[in-house]
Amino acid sequence: MPYLRIVTNTRDADIAQETPTTMAKCIEALTKPLTTEEQFAGNFPLPPEPRILATGTYEEIQTAFLGDPCRYSIIINPSQYTDGSPVGLPTEEAVNAMLAGTSHSRDELVGQIRPGLRNATVEKVAINAVMAGCKPSYMPVLLALTEAMVNTDTGEALLGAQGWFSFGAVVGGPIAKEIELNAGEPNLSGAAPLTPGVPTNTTIGRFIRLMMVNIGMIEPGVNEAKGIGNPHKTSIVLAEADNDSPWPQMATEINDVPGAQLPPGGFQDTENTVTFFVFWGDMLNGFRAQYTGDTVLGTASEPAIRGKLGGVAEAAKFLSRSQQGLVLMMSPADAQALAKAGYSRTDVKKWISEHSVDRYTKAKQMGLGSGVVGTVFKIQGAPLNPSGAWPPEWKTPGYDEIVKYYPMPWHVTILVGIGSYNGAILNGTPRWTVKIDKWK
Numbered sequence: 503m504p505y506l507r508i509v510t511n512t513r514d515a516d517i518a519q520e521t522p523t524t525m526a527k528c529i530e531a532l533t534k535p536l537t538t539e540e541q542f543a544g545n546f547p548l549p550p551e552p553r554i555l556a557t558g559t560y561e562e563i564q565t566a567f568l569g570d571p572c573r574y575s576i577i578i579n580p581s582q583y584t585d586g587s588p589v590g591l592p593t594e595e596a597v598n599a600m601l602a603g604t605s606h607s608r609d610e611l612v613g614q615i616r617p618g619l620r621n622a623t624v625e626k627v628a629i630n631a632v633m634a635g636c637k638p639s640y641m642p643v644l645l646a647l648t649e650a651m652v653n654t655d656t657g658e659a660l661l662g663a664q665g666w667f668s669f670g671a672v673v674g675g676p677i678a679k680e681i682e683l684n685a686g687e688p689n690l691s692g693a694a695p696l697t698p699g700v701p702t703n704t705t706i707g708r709f710i711r712l713m714m715v716n717i718g719m720i721e722p723g724v725n726e727a728k729g730i731g732n733p734h735k736t737s738i739v740l741a742e743a744d745n746d747s748p749w750p751q752m753a754t755e756i757n758d759v760p761g762a763q764l765p766p767g768g769f770q771d772t773e774n775t776v777t778f779f780v781f782w783g784d785m786l787n788g789f790r791a792q793y794t795g796d797t798v799l800g801t802a803s804e805p806a807i808r809g810k811l812g813g814v815a816e817a818a819k820f821l822s823r824s825q826q827g828l829v830l831m832m833s834p835a836d837a838q839a840l841a842k843a844g845y846s847r848t849d850v851k852k853w854i855s856e857h858s859v860d861r862y863t864k865a866k867q868m869g870l871g872s873g874v875v876g877t878v879f880k881i882q883g884a885p886l887n888p889s890g891a892w893p894p895e896w897k898t899p900g901y902d903e904i905v906k907y908y909p910m911p912w913h914v915t916i917l918v919g920i921g922s923y924n925g926a927i928l929n930g931t932p933r934w935t936v937k938i939d940k941w942k
Contacts, residue, residue, distance in 0.1 A: 622717045704737070792813070
């Protein structure tokens, strides 16, 4: 709706002082006769994008990718086709080489990515892969990841959380090692998977961002929320530590989510999958929270699981978006210790759900139930809450009632693959998982 009349209001304004002026603008916008342009009825077609964007020298093409600096009225102008840094040039030769990584036709449509709903074809995936610095061997993963992005309502993230969200991906199965996607190494050896300079992890993360810019048509400060932003927008990509994990890989847990839209046969252990995540807010790593849950619950918890997860359950209360779910990145050593004590991944998820609790008096002070735009987010098409409504914990129970920050086990995701002490936690959900091999 390019001719929609918009009245803006400062979020932190003095309401008493600004309301008269704002209301006058609203009344004028609602009553002023429509212009010829505003009377247009029908769909506005997206402006066509030429297949060949520019020709010229390396410097000239990089400048063309940055776009018109006059497009925005904000102080710092976001680039038009990139993440602001120089990119690999998607020449015919480079794109053809990238397309050799898949047997699928360049014209095949993967789907449309929100919010812009441009068509993501195999060729456009290859173009953005070249720009991001990916290799042809990544193409099956990138195409499966694009399919996951197509099936995710990314607009929910773009419009909320003051821009403090990020997209990410987790790859499971043997293909992760084939393309050298890092999961971290035991006992803090080797390169950390989220460290800049791990090529596969970094370039796939950048690919997500470029696809969202060029196909999803996100524009910072326009349809991507303002605020502080998040440096994780191009970095949270890693592999599961399949060989070191005592449990079936993460994708198999989606089989148990009520109402999840599953492929025939569901997801199997050891098969190649990629999961697209929406993460929210801050990440806590190496935290030293002291567990207080037993006092609240009035019962003693098993020492084996409490020792590993007590700090997680306590620290998870301090994250800002419990409504979006909890992701626990756990070291293989911790997972093996829990498995040796007899706990499955589902047991761990259930324990965290049942022990990240407070009396509502305190939970409300921690922000439980606030900061969400009125939807309950989804895993594989299924609401986190089976009824699709707010769980009781996110409404207004009695002040002395014990409530859960993560009401059900599927609000918690366990990812084995970070070699960090105590692991890392952040809010987020695995929005959609896709089998990779069909894109080879």
